[in-house]
Amino acid sequence: MPQITKIRKKILLTFTSLCLISSSLVQANEEVNVYSYRQAFLVKPLFDKFTENTGIKVNVIFAKTGMAERLEREGKHSPADVLLTTDISRLIELQDRNLLQANDAEVLLDVIPSQYRAKDNTWFALTTRVRNIYSAKRLGTLDINYEDLADSKYKGRICTRSGKHAYNIALVSSMIAEHGSAETLVWLEKFKANLARKPQGNDRGQVQAIHQNLCDISLGNSYYFGRMLSDEKQKVWAEAVNINFPNQSNRGAHVNISGMGMAKFSPNTGNAKQLMAFLISKEAQQLYAETNVEYPVRADVMPSELVASWGKFKADDLPLETIAKYRKEALKLIDQAKFDL
Amino acid sequence: MNNIELLSIKQLSVKLQKKIILSDTNLTLNFGEILGLVGPSGCGKTTLLNTIAGFNELSTGELKINNSTQTAMNILTISPSKNIPPEHRNIGMIFQDYALFPHLSVKKNIYFGIDKLPKSEQETRTADLLHLLKLTGLESRYPHQLSGGQQQRVAIARALALQPKLLLLDEPFSNIDARLRNELMLEMRQLLKQLKMSAIFVTHNKDEVFTFADKIAVMHQGRILQTGSPASVCQSPSSWQVADFLQLGSWIPVKAKGNEYQTAIGSFSSTNSAIVDTNNEANNKNSQTLQFLLKPQAIEYCEDEKVNVTVDNIAVTEQGFRYLLSSIERDSSLAFKQLSFYSEMLLALGQKIAIKIKPHPYQIYQ
Amino acid sequence: MLLASLSSSSDLFSHLWQTVLPDYITNTLILGVLVVCLTLIFGTFSAAFIVHTNIVGKRFLRWLLLLPMAMPGYLVAYLYTDVFDYAGPVQRALRYWFNWQSPNDYWFFDIRTLPGAAVILAFVLFPYVYMLARTAFEQQDQNLLRAGRLLGLSSKQSFLKVALPLARPAIAVAASLVLMETLADFATVNYFAVNTLTTAIYDTWLGYGDLAAANALASILMLLIFFVVVAEQRARAGQGHQSNRPNKNIEVIKLSFIQQCFIGAFCWILVFAGFLAPFILLIIMAFEYSDLNQLIALLPPSINSIEVSFYAATIATFLALLFGLYRRLSQDKWRMLPLSLAGFGYAIPGTVLAMVLLATFGPLDHMLNEVADYLRLDSPGLLLSGTIFAVVFAFVVRFAAIANGTISSGIEQIPRSVDLAPASLGAGLGKMLIKIHIPILKPSILVAWLLVFVESMKELPAVLLLRPFNFETLSIQIYQLISDEMLEQGALGAILIVLLGLLPIVWLNKERK
Numbered sequence A: 001m002p003q004i005t006k007i008r009k010k011i012l013l014t015f016t017s018l019c020l021i022s023s024s025l026v027q028a029n030e031e032v033n034v035y036s037y038r039q040a041f042l043v044k045p046l047f048d049k050f051t052e053n054t055g056i057k058v059n060v061i062f063a064k065t066g067m068a069e070r071l072e073r074e075g076k077h078s079p080a081d082v083l084l085t086t087d088i089s090r091l092i093e094l095q096d097r098n099l100l101q102a103n104d105a106e107v108l109l110d111v112i113p114s115q116y117r118a119k120d121n122t123w124f125a126l127t128t129r130v131r132n133i134y135s136a137k138r139l140g141t142l143d144i145n146y147e148d149l150a151d152s153k154y155k156g157r158i159c160t161r162s163g164k165h166a167y168n169i170a171l172v173s174s175m176i177a178e179h180g181s182a183e184t185l186v187w188l189e190k191f192k193a194n195l196a197r198k199p200q201g202n203d204r205g206q207v208q209a210i211h212q213n214l215c216d217i218s219l220g221n222s223y224y225f226g227r228m229l230s231d232e233k234q235k236v237w238a239e240a241v242n243i244n245f246p247n248q249s250n251r252g253a254h255v256n257i258s259g260m261g262m263a264k265f266s267p268n269t270g271n272a273k274q275l276m277a278f279l280i281s282k283e284a285q286q287l288y289a290e291t292n293v294e295y296p297v298r299a300d301v302m303p304s305e306l307v308a309s310w311g312k313f314k315a316d317d318l319p320l321e322t323i324a325k326y327r328k329e330a331l332k333l334i335d336q337a338k339f340d341l
Numbered sequence B: 001m002n003n004i005e006l007l008s009i010k011q012l013s014v015k016l017q018k019k020i021i022l023s024d025t026n027l028t029l030n031f032g033e034i035l036g037l038v039g040p041s042g043c044g045k046t047t048l049l050n051t052i053a054g055f056n057e058l059s060t061g062e063l064k065i066n067n068s069t070q071t072a073m074n075i076l077t078i079s080p081s082k083n084i085p086p087e088h089r090n091i092g093m094i095f096q097d098y099a100l101f102p103h104l105s106v107k108k109n110i111y112f113g114i115d116k117l118p119k120s121e122q123e124t125r126t127a128d129l130l131h132l133l134k135l136t137g138l139e140s141r142y143p144h145q146l147s148g149g150q151q152q153r154v155a156i157a158r159a160l161a162l163q164p165k166l167l168l169l170d171e172p173f174s175n176i177d178a179r180l181r182n183e184l185m186l187e188m189r190q191l192l193k194q195l196k197m198s199a200i201f202v203t204h205n206k207d208e209v210f211t212f213a214d215k216i217a218v219m220h221q222g223r224i225l226q227t228g229s230p231a232s233v234c235q236s237p238s239s240w241q242v243a244d245f246l247q248l249g250s251w252i253p254v255k256a257k258g259n260e261y262q263t264a265i266g267s268f269s270s271t272n273s274a275i276v277d278t279n280n281e282a283n284n285k286n287s288q289t290l291q292f293l294l295k296p297q298a299i300e301y302c303e304d305e306k307v308n309v310t311v312d313n314i315a316v317t318e319q320g321f322r323y324l325l326s327s328i329e330r331d332s333s334l335a336f337k338q339l340s341f342y343s344e345m346l347l348a349l350g351q352k353i354a355i356k357i358k359p360h361p362y363q364i365y366q
Numbered sequence C: 001m002l003l004a005s006l007s008s009s010s011d012l013f014s015h016l017w018q019t020v021l022p023d024y025i026t027n028t029l030i031l032g033v034l035v036v037c038l039t040l041i042f043g044t045f046s047a048a049f050i051v052h053t054n055i056v057g058k059r060f061l062r063w064l065l066l067l068p069m070a071m072p073g074y075l076v077a078y079l080y081t082d083v084f085d086y087a088g089p090v091q092r093a094l095r096y097w098f099n100w101q102s103p104n105d106y107w108f109f110d111i112r113t114l115p116g117a118a119v120i121l122a123f124v125l126f127p128y129v130y131m132l133a134r135t136a137f138e139q140q141d142q143n144l145l146r147a148g149r150l151l152g153l154s155s156k157q158s159f160l161k162v163a164l165p166l167a168r169p170a171i172a173v174a175a176s177l178v179l180m181e182t183l184a185d186f187a188t189v190n191y192f193a194v195n196t197l198t199t200a201i202y203d204t205w206l207g208y209g210d211l212a213a214a215n216a217l218a219s220i221l222m223l224l225i226f227f228v229v230v231a232e233q234r235a236r237a238g239q240g241h242q243s244n245r246p247n248k249n250i251e252v253i254k255l256s257f258i259q260q261c262f263i264g265a266f267c268w269i270l271v272f273a274g275f276l277a278p279f280i281l282l283i284i285m286a287f288e289y290s291d292l293n294q295l296i297a298l299l300p301p302s303i304n305s306i307e308v309s310f311y312a313a314t315i316a317t318f319l320a321l322l323f324g325l326y327r328r329l330s331q332d333k334w335r336m337l338p339l340s341l342a343g344f345g346y347a348i349p350g351t352v353l354a355m356v357l358l359a360t361f362g363p364l365d366h367m368l369n370e371v372a373d374y375l376r377l378d379s380p381g382l383l384l385s386g387t388i389f390a391v392v393f394a395f396v397v398r399f400a401a402i403a404n405g406t407i408s409s410g411i412e413q414i415p416r417s418v419d420l421a422p423a424s425l426g427a428g429l430g431k432m433l434i435k436i437h438i439p440i441l442k443p444s445i446l447v448a449w450l451l452v453f454v455e456s457m458k459e460l461p462a463v464l465l466l467r468p469f470n471f472e473t474l475s476i477q478i479y480q481l482i483s484d485e486m487l488e489q490g491a492l493g494a495i496l497i498v499l500l501g502l503l504p505i506v507w508l509n510k511e512r513k
Helices: A002-029 A039-053 A068-076 A088-096 A108-109 A146-150 A166-179 A181-194 A203-211 A220-227 A235-239 A270-281 A282-292 A305-309 A320-325 A326-338 B043-053 B105-114 B119-131 B148-161 B178-194 B206-212 B230-235 B240-245 C002-006 C010-018 C022-054 C058-066 C073-084 C089-098 C114-139 C144-152 C156-182 C187-192 C195-206 C210-234 C257-289 C292-329 C337-347 C350-374 C387-412 C416-424 C431-457 C462-464 C473-483 C487-510
Strands: A033-038 A057-063 A082-085 A123-136 A217-220 A241-244 A256-261 B005-016 B019-030 B036-037 B058-066 B075-078 B091-096 B166-170 B198-203 B215-220 B223-228 B250-257 B260-263 B266-269 B271-274 B292-293 B297-303 B309-317 B320-327 B339-344 B354-357 B362-365
Touching: A033 A039, A033 A068, A039 A270, A039 C462, A057 B339, A068 A088, A068 C350, A082 A088, A082 A270, A088 A123, A088 A217, A088 A256, A088 A320, A108 A270, A108 C089, A123 A166, A123 A220, A123 A270, A123 A282, A146 A181, A166 A181, A166 A217, A166 A326, A166 C195, A181 A326, A203 A217, A203 A220, A203 A235, A203 A241, A203 B297, A217 A220, A217 B206, A220 A235, A220 B036, A220 B075, A235 A241, A241 B292, A256 A270, A270 A282, A320 A326, A320 B320, A326 B292, A326 C010, A326 C195, B005 B043, B005 B198, B019 B043, B019 B223, B036 B043, B036 B206, B043 B198, B043 C144, B075 B119, B075 B339, B091 C144, B105 B266, B105 C337, B119 B148, B119 C089, B119 C487, B148 B166, B178 C156, B198 B206, B215 B230, B215 B240, B223 B240, B240 B362, B240 C002, B240 C462, B250 B339, B260 B292, B260 C195, B266 B354, B297 B339, B320 C022, B320 C187, B354 C010, B362 C022, C010 C022, C010 C210, C022 C058, C022 C114, C022 C156, C022 C195, C022 C210, C022 C257, C058 C257, C058 C487, C073 C089, C073 C114, C073 C257, C073 C473, C114 C156, C114 C187, C114 C257, C114 C292, C144 C156, C156 C195, C156 C210, C156 C337, C156 C387, C187 C195, C187 C473, C195 C350, C292 C473, C292 C487, C337 C387, C350 C387, C387 C431, C387 C462, C416 C431, C416 C473, C431 C473, C431 C487, C473 C487
Parallel strands: A033 A057, A033 A082, B036 B198, B036 B215, B091 B166, B166 B198, B271 B362
Antiparallel strands: A082 A256, A123 A217, A123 A241, A123 A256, B005 B019, B005 B058, B058 B075, B215 B223, B250 B260, B250 B292, B260 B266, B292 B362, B297 B354, B309 B320, B309 B354, B320 B339
16 A cells, blocks of 8 residues: 555654654743743733843743643653742642742842742742622622621622632632631531522623622622723623722731742753743833732832722731642532532 | 226326436236236336335326225325325335345334234234244344345235235345246245235346236336236237347348248248337338247258258257357348257257248237 | 552542532533433434435535534533623513513523533534434435335334434444533533533542542543443444445435424524524624734644644544454454544543643653663653644544544445455455555545544643643634633634634535535
8 A cells, every 4th residue: 555655654754853843942042931820911921021131032831720730740851941820729739749949049039028939939929919809889898708708698699700710719728727617618608508600700700790780799809800991891890890808807808829930840940040030020020910900029019000099908918828738628618518519 | 806906007107307217107907916017127117116106206197006995995096196105005015125124133124014003913913924934933033144035035024014905026036046036936926826915026037027927017118018918928029129128039130022021041921920010100111121020939940941041059958959040141131140949959050051930920020 | 540540549539429529420411411312303303304305405404514513612602601691682682672670580591501501512513413314314225214114104204213223323423422522521511610520520630639539530431431332332233234225316205384494494593503603603703803913813823723633633534444444354353442442532531631641651751861861862852742742642542533433334334245355356455455445435534534623623621731832722722712701802713713624524515526
């Protein structure tokens, strides 16, 4: 079967050569490889700026899931230099699996408050965000606690995304830290009973649901509010709600971070350090906080005007490590309460 | 119930995909008769069968099926304006490839048409048929596990289970080993007669018709040319095509001269001959060369006369030898080849002999 | 994988078992049953109508019914949610007409439910059943149907009792494909917040970080599929049959006007719901939100998508041909094994597959690098797991079952005698395959290739995890936008993915003519 063999050979040849080309691309110099949990378009302006400043090319792959697993499998041949995450538990997971290496650069240690970085300098926060409670405009500004979500007066009036989303897991972890497992389970069960509909969609979808009068109260991160306001279609949704900072009269609002870390087997450590230093620079912090509508981790960089307009708030000073510690417990409780079912 | 019409077809024509396949077809079949439908491939036999079964609609004409029972008269009349679907015609059919349901066992195949009957009735009928068709013991086999003959018998059993008035068979013996074919045909004929079943079967093999049929219908290019008992058709074929298809004899050219017909092997008087006219448009017979149907039994060997033919081919048969002869005269318009002649004498290849035509009712065709 | 699952941490497993797992399994079963039933109804009946009735517009419907195959399920899910949600135009209009104020004033079906997910999946998956059933009906020996008629069945009964049972093997293959697609689906059910076993696998692996328990769950899923496949194969054992006579005249049932209307409506609704409606919605979105720059930006991901899909389709088809012919021609008693094994890849959710591949290629890559180090060569890097090789490999594993199914059924239709005839004419094995089997199989090969191609274009989770740097595909782009509820921005890309998926279908249709 000469014909087939020829075609097959050709295909195999092109195929292997393509593999080689793409792998050799990864090997090229003056570049830095980023594994990102954060969507590419949210970080791209930042990387463009970095490339403009330094001439170092930034390669990104984005994935919401499985990044740590990939990194672990790739081991010491992994091309990853810098990891970007959107949630503390991811950072801790990477740290726990020993996939990060310390970066002792002074620039980082100087400007990042100690509760927003790892003790062993493996990970650093870039921005912080609050897990807010959104409420329908007609209810006015609420002085509300996370605990109130279990209050039967909100029966059938609460919307949220999946309980198993990282943001909600972190919130439940903070509840466990505060109240213990048993009480948190009761809270989850009552919270579930108050839901207007099965957990679904993302945080924006919940605000939309308030706008549609499907519910009155929803959980959502702070930056979604800002991002919705800047979107033509979603602006009306956002305008239908108030953003409330919970637990202001007690422990403070639950805060999560987006952060970064250097990969354990980073092949371009120099570039990685440059990128990390850049990300924490005033310029980048400003830009990052602006594009993502989050709170910059640097105290000397002001949040955007919009974010500032929501007012000052008290943040829960529970150490992030504690939140990460209760993560699995939180997940189990959520399963136990059949929160998503 | 003999001599009662079971099926009558009048002025029937059928078009398939805007092509006329059958035209001006007339046919009747009495109860208990077996009709053989013969003709060359593509002559419309299968279409006629499918039309009777109800798979094709009529374009013109009428088809009547006598579906009467002992208690009630019931004649189904099918016309272009009034079709009756196949399932209401009470007709059974054996397909050329038997069309046994491959996913069902022999027993289930037979049950297929009678599954609305009471269980006990189903079982007795099936048991009877299995016995009758010598299929006992094969009930749980699947069609692909059976021989060709067995498959055919299952197909027959399946069709008979419904006790149809009429059985249609499409080339029933074409998939059967030639050596078994004759035996099977006789067996099947016996079975049909035993059951007093009426049947129409299609074939392109003339031997099958003569063995199997009570009545034959010869078709050519969408028309039925002749119907009748095998003997009457053989004795007086109504057209050149019929005689030719049934291979009733050899053709030799004749020329009319006065009141005589001349051939390469002698002449005969035209008073004792009949001209069978197939082509209506041709009236000027004298100017044409006509074809004379010379049956082997009408040829006589003459020892003393002047030789007029050469032996071209010799074949051994059950009753002596069969020779193919050609006229010695090669260039005339009366020259012929491949004249069949049977004899018990042994002749040599290339030997020249003399033959003549015995007096008989001569048949001449245009 | 099974080995790993044996050592699974029983703790987490029993926790899951006591809490959510029974619900997940129930949901999975219900979803599977619903989708299979719906696709069977949609696919078989539409195929029957197209082949056996004189329905108006049959010539167009014949291939229009294939189009939903080009629609990724998650895309349709998103678009329909947009339309039928509380805020969607349908409910808005209803509220406006009837002056309803709040959701408590009226009842409207909730699309983000298990039945909703089942219907959506059925709309995009039924073409598998349709296609295989249609081919089966068209290739059946029409005399069998005629025999049914003469045995007292009406044309409808004859179809139900003869044609349908005869087409069962083909329909069963299609149904098992649909079932596997359903069980492996993550994006659609996730978007609809329906928790299935796949959700559980994701949760345990990525949430609890317990690979072993995730493996155990994946094994349950595979076991489920295994039983389905085995049960199906047993059910049709001992029924070897095939019509070898080409069919010129397929009996067509003439429909009354009312029947025409109903059956026409049935087929058109399928085409509309599975393809036209979502496609029109996409076009509207594209008009409102897109510009030329977006189109240009789509070019590289499109090329990437086409490239990997092309390789995957070609390799999968080639392997399927190889295995299929091996099974047919070999006397080896294990000859069935490669095909049966390859079939399971289809049921593995993309993410699980990706994780298995990373686990396999990771160490291999490490070995390669060590060998290179030893030979003092430049380190080749992650040659297997870090390049499109991994992506293509994943696609091939995942979609091999489709190619195998199609090609095996093609091979089954070649009469056995054809295997022997060439040898009698003095042709060797190679010549026989090239001159006889492959030309006969050409339609099957084409179909197999196209199916894998289209599936690969749509595949999401595996490519998400396995792709190399800066390697975006269309499906990734669209999924990212969907998960942010911003599909409007990616409408053009979505249209592109659908159009690319259409090309082979249209081409295939032409080829057949």
